[in-house]
Amino acid sequence: MLHSSTQDTLVGLFVAAGIAGLFFLALQVCNLNYFTEQKGYTVTARFENSGGLKVKSPVSAAGVKIGQISDISFDPKTFESVVKMRIYSQYNSIPDDATASVFTAGLLGEQYVSLEPGGSSDYLKEGSNIEITQSAIILEKAIGQFLFKSAEEKK
Template structure:
């Protein structure tokens, strides 16, 4: 009989450690942030060019992550990319004239949406649209502008 009890204890210990490591993986290794799905609101912003932005890219205000990109779609009328973002409900004090820009973390890092709050009293609510946006910087465009600018300068010199 004692043998069975010892065996059951060991099995219990094994299952407990196994479930413990599942929890460890969920909590410590990954970005599991509780059941935050319900407590959030969605805003969207239209960009001329969303560059390398991806679904799940972070949305930050002043360096603090407040949400994630949940969808990137193309507006067929204006040919703009519409970026939907899910913002955590605790960050509900963003003014209506907040501007959204797409930046890159470091030279080769991932792209993210940065929100810069404006000064209006009205606040952004669920499903509202950010009007003022700044597109992602595309390296080729910058290089192109740089080259053409140089050419113009050269031809001006010759004249």
Template sequence: MGKRHTIEVTVGAFVVLGVVALFFLAMQVSNLSQASSGDGYHLTARFSNIGSLKVRSPVTMAGVRIGRVESIGFDKTRYEALVTMRIDAGIDSIPEDTFANIFTAGLLGEQYIGLEPGGSPDFLRDGDEIANTQSALLLEQMIGQFLFKKAGESG
């Protein structure tokens, strides 16, 4: 009876460790484990199409996460998506002529904003808008254009 009890406790411990490991994995995938502390400043950017960009998506520069998407809205006068980003406080020298692009991590991964710095000596400040943007490239549109092009060549 003592041996059976030991096996049950061991199996129970492995199940608990598995659940804890799944919890940490879920936190990493959902980006909730890296919630910002609220420090930093806001930048906005307008895109004609944001694809599947979501709130809390990373904002990167040179492949390093420097912030997160804080909110996504719709501008009814210009018919564009208005994205507000919170940039970490330590990143305070982003040139005014920086480009904001929406990229996809991998073929079908999450979308994020990649900032490519320009050469301006002036820097973006809290509340500024990034004027140079490139919208998301949608896989469906690229496939449609490819098929349309191939159909035109063969016909």
């Protein structure tokens, strides 16, 4: 049997290693940032079709992540998809005539919202609306249109 102080040390090390493992999983693996939630402001965009967009999908500008989707809902009056996105507060100088489009990262990748800045001198702020939007491209629709067109041309 070991000395009890050695045993204490080993048990202490074991518990510390286990807790360190949990912290590693929480911080490194799932990037837990509920406590360090970045400050930001929420803007709304309405899409005819938001495709496979999900809550927590990224919002990017020029390929850099500047925020994430916080809520997606369906407007039963206009039949549009209402997408709320939270933009991190350090990016507070995006012109309010920016265009929001739903793109796909790669062929099979996840969908994200891309903001392309316009030329306005007013900036997006809490609660503003993005007026110009471009819906997600639905692959099936595009293929259907292509087939239809090529059949027309043959006639």
